[in-house]
Amino acid sequence: MDAKEYLAKTSKELDAPVRRYIKDELPSDLIAAARQYPYAGGKRMRPAMAVAAAGAVGGDKSKAVPLAVAVEYIHNFTLVHDDFMDGDEKRRGMTAIHIAYNVPTAILAGDALFAKAFQIIADLDIPAERMRLVLQYVSQAVWDLARGQQMDVNNEGRIVTEEEYIETIRLKTSVLFAAAAAGGAIAGGADDATVKALHSYAMALGLGFQIYDDYLGVAGDPSKTGKSVGNDIRKGKCTVMVTHAVNSIKDPKVLAELKSILGDQKASEEQVFRVRRILEDAGSIAYGRKLAEKKVKEAISFLDVLPPSEEKDFMVALARYAIDREV
C-alpha cells in the first residue's frame, strides 16, 4: 500500500474517534463550530503519524488513538484562528467559522478545541509518567506554534534569511508533526532514544513537506494544486527559493526586478511568469526541491533504529510522498 492509500485508510479509521470527544453540550453553536473543521476530514497526517509511531515501536496502536485525536484538534484549533487572522473564507469546502458564525465564536471554538485536546491527554490510558512526557512534548509544540505563527505574521513582505525562514516553518509546521510522532512512540512504550529518533524524523519531514509545498506553489501545476502560481509571489512569501535567488543573483538589475515584483499584489501574469523564470535561471527552484529532498532523506535516516514493520514502511513512504506529489 502506498502512503496515499494508507493515509486515506487511516483518515477514515479516525472518523469515529474524532467524533467521540466533543459531546452534545451547551451552547450548541460553540459545539457545532468546534466540530466543523475536525469532522470535515482532511489528510489527517499528524494523527496518522501518532498511530503509526505507536505501532512502529511495537506498541498497542489503540493506546495512541486518543492522542491522535488530540493532535488533530490542536491542528484544527490553529486552522480556526489562522483562517480568521488571514481572512481566509473557505476551508475543506465549507465556509470558515469566523464567517459562518462570527469572530468571537471562531476564537472560542479554537480555544475550546485546544482545551479539549488537553482533556484527552489527561485521560490517556497509559501510565501517568508517560502521560506527563506526552504532555511536555505537546504543550511545548503549542507554545512553539504560536511563536511560529507570529514569525509568519512578522515576515510578511520582508526578505528574511534562509535560517529565519526554516525556523519559522519548523515552529509553524514541524513541531506538531514531531510531537505527534514522539507522543505516539511514548504511548506505544518506546524508550527515550527511540522517542527522540521519531521526533527528529517528524521534525525533518515537516521541513521537507513545507519546503516542497513552497516548491509546488511556484513550480507546480495549478490545475492540480488548485493554487495559482502567482499566489505566493504576489504575497511576497519569502521561501528558501527566494532567499536563494536574492543571495545568488549578481546582476543588480535582475535583482531589482525580482524584488519589485515580489509582494506586488497587482503583479500581472506576465510579471509572475518573469519571476518564475528569474528563480529558474538562478537555480533557485531546483535548490528548493533539492533542499526538500535532503530533509526527507535525513528524516528517513532517523528511522534506522526501528525494526521492520508495516508502520515503519508507512513512515518511510509518507516521507517519500512528501516530496513526490503534485498536490
Place this chain on the structure above:
Amino acid sequence: MDAKEYLAKTSKELDAPVRRYIKDELPSDLIAAARQYPYAGGKRMRPAMAVAAAGAVGGDKSKAVPLAVAVEYIHNFTLVHDDFMDGDEKRRGMTAIHIAYNVPTAILAGDALFAKAFQIIADLDIPAERMRLVLQYVSQAVWDLARGQQMDVNNEGRIVTEEEYIETIRLKTSVLFAAAAAGGAIAGGADDATVKALHSYAMALGLGFQIYDDYLGVAGDPSKTGKSVGNDIRKGKCTVMVTHAVNSIKDPKVLAELKSILGDQKASEEQVFRVRRILEDAGSIAYGRKLAEKKVKEAISFLDVLPPSEEKDFMVALARYAIDREV
C-alpha cells in the same frame, strides 16, 4: 490580617514566579505581548487561592506556586481574547494588546499563555498521578470557560432565566476559581474528599463573587467602583436582579418600562435611575445581595473539613470579603 491585606501580600509574592516561565525567546513582540497582562499585577485571587489551598490541607505551599502561575496565565489568556472580542481598550491601566500590538498578536499571545500554562503543569514537582488530576481539573475548566464565554456572547440583549445566568457565570468565573483551589489541594497532597470540598468552596465563592459584582454594578458607589451605574443597565446585562424583577413585577406598565430601558445604549441618566428604582421596589437589588450572601455562606461551610490554619482563615476571610467590598 484581613483578606485584602493577605491578597496584597500574596499578589506581591507572586511577582517573581509570574516572571519565571516566559523566557526571552523569538519573536520578541509575541513574548512582550504575552507578558503584558500577567506582569501588570491585578488581584491575583486565583493563584492566591491555589497556594492557600495547598497550605490549608497541610501541604507544602511551594509545590503549588507553579500551578498558581499556570492558573493566572490561563486567566490572563481569557482576558486577552475577551478584551479583543468585547472591544475593550484598557486593562490594568495599559492599552489592550489587540490595540497596543494588533489583532493577530493578541490572539497568538492568548494562545501562547494558554500553552505555557500547560507546560508548567506538565513540569509540576509532584507525583505524575497527582499531576494528571490537576491537569484533568484545569483542562476541564478551560473547556468550560470557552462555553461560558460563548453563552455570555449569546445572552447579550436577551432576558435569560436565573438558571441560565447562574450557569453562565459558573462557567465564566467559578470553574477556574474551583480548578485553582482543587489543584492547590492536590499539589498539597489532599485526599479526594478534601479536594472536592475545596472545589465546591471555590465554585460557590465564584458565584457569590460575581453576583455581588453585579450588585455593585447597580447599587455600588460609582466613585469607588469606577463603573457608572448605567453600564450594566445600558448593556442590558441580564443579572439575577433583572430576572428577579421580570418574574416578580405584576404591573405590565412597569415591566414594559423596565424592558424598554434595559439594553438601550442611549438611555439617559434619568432612565437609568428609574430602572434602579424599579429594581429596588421589586426587591430585586436586595434579592441579588442576599443570593450572593447565601452562596458565600455555602462556600464557607465546605471548609468545615479543614483543620484550623492561617490559610483556612484566609479562605474564610476571602469569601466574606467577596460580599463585603465597595470595589
